[in-house]
Amino acid sequence: MLRVDGIHLAFGGLRALSGVSVHAERGRITSVIGPNGAGKTSLFNVISGFYTPQQGTVTLDGQPITQLRPSARASAGMSRTFQNIALFHGMTVLDNIKLGAHTNLKGGVFSAGFRLPAARREEQALSAAIQRDIIGLLELDTVQHHYVEDLAYGLQKRVELARALVMKPKILLLDEPVAGMNSEEKREMSRFVLNVRQDWNTTVLLIEHDMSMVMGISDHIVVLSFGKPIAAGTPDQVRANPDVIKAYLGTGDEAAA
Ligand SMILES: Nc1ncnc2c1ncn2[C@@H]1O[C@H](COP(=O)(O)OP(=O)(O)O)[C@@H](O)[C@H]1O
Ligand SMILES: [Mg+2]
Numbered sequence: 001m002l003r004v005d006g007i008h009l010a011f012g013g014l015r016a017l018s019g020v021s022v023h024a025e026r027g028r029i030t031s032v033i034g035p036n037g038a039g040k041t042s043l044f045n046v047i048s049g050f051y052t053p054q055q056g057t058v059t060l061d062g063q064p065i066t067q068l069r070p071s072a073r074a075s076a077g078m079s080r081t082f083q084n085i086a087l088f089h090g091m092t093v094l095d096n097i098k099l100g101a102h103t104n105l106k107g108g109v110f111s112a113g114f115r116l117p118a119a120r121r122e123e124q125a126l127s128a129a130i131q132r133d134i135i136g137l138l139e140l141d142t143v144q145h146h147y148v149e150d151l152a153y154g155l156q157k158r159v160e161l162a163r164a165l166v167m168k169p170k171i172l173l174l175d176e177p178v179a180g181m182n183s184e185e186k187r188e189m190s191r192f193v194l195n196v197r198q199d200w201n202t203t204v205l206l207i208e209h210d211m212s213m214v215m216g217i218s219d220h221i222v223v224l225s226f227g228k229p230i231a232a233g234t235p236d237q238v239r240a241n242p243d244v245i246k247a248y249l250g251t252g253d254e255a256a257a
Contacts, residue, residue, distance in 0.1 A: 001026040004020070031207070049065070078173065091147065
């Protein structure tokens with residue numbers, strides 16, 4: 001579904017990514033991990049279109065998208081969450097989720113709703129579609145009319161996940177979805193990502209520092225260290241790889257490993 005090939009990215013003299021390739025198979029959960037400073041966020045920004053690499057290509061479902069702006073990538077079926085919560089206070093959970101349709105009113109499975117003549121009916125169709133397809137799946141029923149700022153952190157992150165799903169993306173990019181969570185919240189987030197994949201067969205690319213989450217839900221893992229790929233494989237292969245263990249040791253990230 002997503003092919004990222006031979007990415008080189010430098011900031012001035014600093015090489016953030018050197019020859020990084022990641023292939024996310026359709027319907028699979030692929031993860032990119034690495035210690036702090038490894039280049040995870042840089043890669044995420046290259047994939048979502050916020051950084052332009054000096055070399056390399058990004059292809060989504062066969063379509064070259066390396067030159068597309070972030071909004072055009074979203075229209076092409078790419079959806080993302082942000083590492084830091086980007087919800088709108090003073091708005092309900094449901095209204096925040098509806099904003100996920102704002103980027104592209106013409107696409108997605110909810111497009112039928114948007115062809116209705118009156119804007120108000122479009123809104124209602126959108127709300128109904130979200131309630132039917134997303135609210136239950138992510139177990140947000142009881143809080144859908146609450147203001148987002150009143151929710152616990154883990155629930156706010158789940159609302160972000162919900163918003164990223166509104167356009168039924170071909171690929172869902174998750175930027176450190178469990179950063180700052182306690183272990184209960186991490187388990188919940190893992191469960192919901194698995195539920196989305198199971199129900200919708202969504203392709204997921206997860207960029208994550210937290211090893212426990214990645215090991216628990218990934219089909220395929222790519223490990224970065226200092227901007228270079230040092231290992232790839234199944235969770236068991238990666239966990240047993242001495243280069244990976246070495247990369248995580250001495251970085252202050254031992255706890256994450
Ligand atoms: N916008 C930027 N300008 C300059 N250097 C950056 C920028 N973003 C990241 N870097 C540098 O690139 C390297 C990789 O950083 P980053 O992608 O944030 O790693 P990670 O997300 O794995 O912690 C680091 O050395 C970081 O300081
Ligand atoms: Mg980062």
